[in-house]
Amino acid sequence: xxxxxxxxxxxxxxxxxxxxxxxxxxxxxxxxxxxxxxxxxxxxxxxxxxxxxxxxxxxxxxxxxxxxxxxxxxxxxxxxxxxxxxxxxxxxxxxxxxxxxxxxxxxxxxxxxxxxxxxxxxxxxxxxxxxxxxxxxxxxxxxxxxxxxxxxxxxxxxxxxxxxxxxxxxxxxxxxxxxxxxxxxxxxxxxxxxxxxxxxxxxxxxxxxxxxxxxxxxxxxxxxxxxxxxxxxxxxxxxxxxxxxxxxxxxxxxxxxxxxxxxxxxxxxxxxxxxxxxxxxxxxxxxxxxxxxxxxxxxxxxxxxxxxxxxxxxxxxxxxxxxxxxx
Amino acid sequence: xxxxxxxxxxxxxxxxxxxxxxxxxxxxxxxxxxxxxxxxxxxxxxxxxxxxxxxxxxxxxxxxxxxxxxxxxxxxxxxxxxxxxxxxxxxxxxxxxxxxxxxxxxxxxxxxxxxxxxxxxxxxxxxxxxxxxxxxxxxxxxxxxxxxxxxxxxxxxxxxxxxxxxxxxxxxxxxxxxxxxxxxxxxxxxxxxxxxxxxxxxxxxxxxxxxxxxxxxxxxxxxxxxxxxxxxxxxxxxxxxxxxxxxxxxxxxxxxxxxxxxxxxxxxxxxxxxxxxxxxxxxxxxxxxx
Numbered sequence: 001x002x003x004x005x006x007x008x009x010x011x012x013x014x015x016x017x018x019x020x021x022x023x024x025x026x027x028x029x030x031x032x033x034x035x036x037x038x039x040x041x042x043x044x045x046x047x048x049x050x051x052x053x054x055x056x057x058x059x060x061x062x063x064x065x066x067x068x069x070x071x072x073x074x075x076x077x078x079x080x081x082x083x084x085x086x087x088x089x090x091x092x093x094x095x096x097x098x099x100x101x102x103x104x105x106x107x108x109x110x111x112x113x114x115x116x117x118x119x120x121x122x123x124x125x126x127x128x129x130x131x132x133x134x135x136x137x138x139x140x141x142x143x144x145x146x147x148x149x150x151x152x153x154x155x156x157x158x159x160x161x162x163x164x165x166x167x168x169x170x171x172x173x174x175x176x177x178x179x180x181x182x183x184x185x186x187x188x189x190x191x192x193x194x195x196x197x198x199x200x201x202x203x204x205x206x207x208x209x210x211x212x213x214x215x216x217x218x219x220x221x222x223x224x225x226x227x228x229x230x231x232x233x234x235x236x237x238x239x240x241x242x243x244x245x246x247x248x249x250x251x252x253x254x255x256x257x258x259x260x261x262x263x264x265x266x267x268x269x270x271x272x273x274x275x276x277x278x279x280x281x282x283x284x285x286x287x288x289x290x291x292x293x294x295x296x297x298x299x300x301x302x303x304x305x306x307x308x309x310x311x312x313x314x315x316x317x318x319x320x321x322x323x324x325x326x327x
Numbered sequence: 328x329x330x331x332x333x334x335x336x337x338x339x340x341x342x343x344x345x346x347x348x349x350x351x352x353x354x355x356x357x358x359x360x361x362x363x364x365x366x367x368x369x370x371x372x373x374x375x376x377x378x379x380x381x382x383x384x385x386x387x388x389x390x391x392x393x394x395x396x397x398x399x400x401x402x403x404x405x406x407x408x409x410x411x412x413x414x415x416x417x418x419x420x421x422x423x424x425x426x427x428x429x430x431x432x433x434x435x436x437x438x439x440x441x442x443x444x445x446x447x448x449x450x451x452x453x454x455x456x457x458x459x460x461x462x463x464x465x466x467x468x469x470x471x472x473x474x475x476x477x478x479x480x481x482x483x484x485x486x487x488x489x490x491x492x493x494x495x496x497x498x499x500x501x502x503x504x505x506x507x508x509x510x511x512x513x514x515x516x517x518x519x520x521x522x523x524x525x526x527x528x529x530x531x532x533x534x535x536x537x538x539x540x541x542x543x544x545x546x547x548x549x550x551x552x553x554x555x556x557x558x559x560x561x562x563x564x565x566x567x568x569x570x571x572x573x574x575x576x577x578x579x580x581x582x583x584x585x586x587x588x589x590x591x592x593x594x595x596x597x598x599x600x601x602x603x604x605x606x607x608x609x610x611x612x613x614x615x616x617x
Contacts, residue, residue: 107603112363112420112424113607115421115424116551116554116558116599117599117600119554120551120555120599121596121600124593124597127590127596128590131589131590245432248425249425249429252425286435286436286439286543287436289432289433289435289439290432290436290437293429294429294433296428297411297426297430300415300422300425300426301414304418304422
């Protein structure tokens, strides 16, 4: 538990540093940092399933969209506050994740088939929502303006950013707690060798169901907060494949399977992409995806462990402390 | 009603042949180098935009551009293998998936930067000529695309069955280590397979580019469609892939005719999930088991 409290302390420190920065930040960058924080939380959530437990999902857009749509629909139809609505969304996403992992285990499909199956399920959800009239089809749903903390609609963007940071902190606490507990070791055992894990008395099916459920629930929370920020949901933004792929690339550059890697990767890549888009946006559209793609290729060829993984690898053991004393 | 079903079936078979030919490149690469080419769709879109660029500058029938584009794409596939895939081929296969996904980002963005985001189409004189099959008219382009696919698949099957190159490929696919011990250069064969698999896209791209509307972001759709066919066909079986291509083509065209709205687009995905649930081995498992 000591390591968990260290993580928590680090989180608090980052938050304090952020507090000063947000007060003086221009409006545009608050929006960018807000999105980066949301992406970081989702990347971290994806990493819990895809990086730590080896449940390589291409369908996290499904969870993201499920969270957003659940809280928005509950608010517009029944007036339920999004603070509770997002928990309902998280529950739905967790159950969906569990069902997907169960189906995959039951049919004993491989890694690759699992990735493509999650992609197919997410695409099916996207197409269904896109032509389902009660949910606004492809036009999406706009939230009625109802300013107030109860409706999770704030007057300033800084407050949205704080909500997003709280979400990221929750994600990191959950992921760190998973990664450092016995369950985290079981996740890694299942990732490395399911057969050997089974021989040790670990049930791969159960571990994968738990990993995907937790990961889906956290992703759904991020979707709800993002929907509140936009005051609008539509299928392409929330269910489309682009968010999943971006999140996977961020997690990869940061370092898959590490607790902080996905957050570091997102925090570096996303603002960089936005800055470049602002720099070249007018005359060169698509420049930021070109950059993402090139970075990912370079990253895999030069340091496939990612930023965080490479740092861990270089500082493994205690060589900075290794003394000159003769052996 | 019956007429509609029949025309849907014929349309489905014609599209299915082209889809099968599109996917066979991916199947070959999967069989030989055990990697899934997640940039397949984007490479295909690159080939279609090459056709578009050539057709704007040179005024001949766009189908002839295949003669130029196929060797170009083959070189690209070969370079892709030696530049990007060979360094990481012993690592986890999902790492290569991510690398190729990154590559598809680069390709899509390059097309967007080079050609802009507008809808484009390639004009072909064959688009205005029609062939009638069982009472329904199909454009000459569709017919030629489907026949090229059919002939191409036949030639490929013969080559793999009877040529030395085909024997080598089958040896590597069956047992990588044994093939290496028997004196085959596995790396060289894998490189040639990438060249073949990507080069085949250059053959089918000119007819397809006059059938579909081009935008820079359709690469991922073609990748996913090919993946669906690859998995439904049974992960690396050529015959399974051809069957799966036909089934997906028919499902698509019948779905568009009979299902409301965009629900027809659901069918390939539903087919994939259904097949994975009931027969994880895909069509190949059905063929081999009997």
